[in-house]
Each structure stands twice: as C-alpha cells, then as structure tokens.
Amino acid sequence: MxxxxxxxxxxxxxxxxxxxxxxxxxxxxxxKPDPVHFESGDECHVCGMVITRFPGPKGEAIAGKEEQARKFCSTRDMFSWVLQPENVNRDHVLYVHDMADTEWQAPDDAALIDAREAFYVVGSERSGAMGPTLASFAEKSAAEAFATEFGGEVVAFADVTMEHLSSGGGMSSGMGGSHSM
Known part of the structure; x- marks a missing residue:
C-alpha cells in the first residue's frame, strides 16, 4: 500500500x-515577433515586384516557428494573400505602415503597426504599387481625415473583403495598371 x-x-x-x-x-x-524591415532587393510575395520601388503602405505576414516573413509591395497585395481560403485561418502576425506617421512616397519601417488593429481607407485617389491600395492607419481619426482629403471609405481590418480588392471600391487605376486577382 x-x-x-x-x-x-x-x-x-x-x-x-x-x-x-x-x-x-x-x-x-x-x-509576437517584431516586424521585419523592407530591404532594397525584397520582392513582393504575391507579384514578385521589388517592394521599395513603389509608394504607399506595404504589408508583411510573419508565420511559423521559423518566423518566416512574407513581404508585400502594398496593403492590397497583403490582403489578396491573407483573404485566400488557404490563408484566412492561418496563425500569422501581420504588419502595415501607419501612414499618419510616415511619408507616402517612401514609408519608414519605424511606422509598422499591427495590421489587425489598423483602419484602412479603401477607394482613395492615392496610389500604391501598380495602382489602387488600402491606406493603413493606427487611429480611426487619422483614417477619417485621410478619407476626407483623398476620398474613400474607412473600414476595419475584419471588414476588408475580396470585393474591396477586386472591384477597386471606387479606387483609381493610379500608376497605369493593377494586379490581377
């Protein structure tokens, strides 16, 4: 016993x-892994374009134990990847530039914020890589001020849909083209 x-x-x-x-x-x-800086030779995970050659906010997804970073030339390409059925439920950390804290023409990586907590302006007259993009902001008030100045609709991360990306949501064609979905 x-x-x-x-x-x-x-x-x-x-x-x-x-x-x-x-x-x-x-x-x-x-x-939560820290954001990764964009280097001059980095290529977009979706379209293969050199990321730093274009204006507007960029995005990145960091996933896995190895913390592999997928970098995107625009928030539009990031959402195109994130919203794919095979990626929608994946556990990854997402970052975007807070455009209230950086210049449109050359976003500073010190302004990277959590993409899931950001607000986005869809359909503004501002262009990113190859045309329309979603302007990203840490604060809703900054997104609203941007939308007042440049047009567009303010949406939260969870409310961004493929329709916002494929229809353009009133987005202009910008630099003479757009990515195919």
Missing part, C-alpha cells in the same frame, strides 16, 4: 511538472 502511494505521488508530481513545462512553452510560442 505504501509503495502504491509513493508511485501515485511520483506520477502526480511528474504530471504537474509536465503541465508547467507545457504552459511555459505555450507562452513562448505566443510571443
């Missing part, structure tokens, strides 16, 4: 240690 109690005590302790170890590793995997 005493031996059975000792075995039970050891099993309970082992289980407790296992649970503690699992919960610690869970916290480590949930740590």
């Amino acid at each position: 005493k031996r059975l109690s000792t075995v039970r005590a050891i099993l309970v302790m082992a289980l407790a240690l296992f649970l503690v170890a699992c919960s610690e590793s869970e916290e480590v995997t949930r740590a």
Whole structure:
C-alpha cells in the first residue's frame, strides 16, 4: 500500500511538472515577433515586384516557428494573400505602415503597426504599387481625415473583403495598371 502511494505521488508530481513545462512553452510560442524591415532587393510575395520601388503602405505576414516573413509591395497585395481560403485561418502576425506617421512616397519601417488593429481607407485617389491600395492607419481619426482629403471609405481590418480588392471600391487605376486577382 505504501509503495502504491509513493508511485501515485511520483506520477502526480511528474504530471504537474509536465503541465508547467507545457504552459511555459505555450507562452513562448505566443510571443509576437517584431516586424521585419523592407530591404532594397525584397520582392513582393504575391507579384514578385521589388517592394521599395513603389509608394504607399506595404504589408508583411510573419508565420511559423521559423518566423518566416512574407513581404508585400502594398496593403492590397497583403490582403489578396491573407483573404485566400488557404490563408484566412492561418496563425500569422501581420504588419502595415501607419501612414499618419510616415511619408507616402517612401514609408519608414519605424511606422509598422499591427495590421489587425489598423483602419484602412479603401477607394482613395492615392496610389500604391501598380495602382489602387488600402491606406493603413493606427487611429480611426487619422483614417477619417485621410478619407476626407483623398476620398474613400474607412473600414476595419475584419471588414476588408475580396470585393474591396477586386472591384477597386471606387479606387483609381493610379500608376497605369493593377494586379490581377
């Protein structure tokens, strides 16, 4: 009987240690990776264009244990990738430029923000890589001010749809072309 109690005590302790170890590793995997800087030779994951050659906000998705970064020449291309059925439910961290804190012609990577918390102006007269893009902002009031000046509709991340991307949502054709969906 005493031996059975000792075995039970050891099993309970082992289980407790296992649970503690699992919960610690869970916290480590949930740590949010930092945004990655855009380098001069980086190519868009969707279209293959050199990202830094174009104005407007850029996007990136960081996924997996290796924290592989997929970079996009525009928020439009980022959403085109994110909204694909095979990516919609993936666990990835997304970043975009806060256009209230950086220049349109050459966005500064110090202004990268969490894309899921951002507000977007769809259908403005401002162009990004190869034409229409979604202007991204950390604050709704900044997005509204941008929409007042340049046109468009303010939407939250969760409200952006493929229709916003494919129909243009009133977007202009900008630099003479657009990506195909």
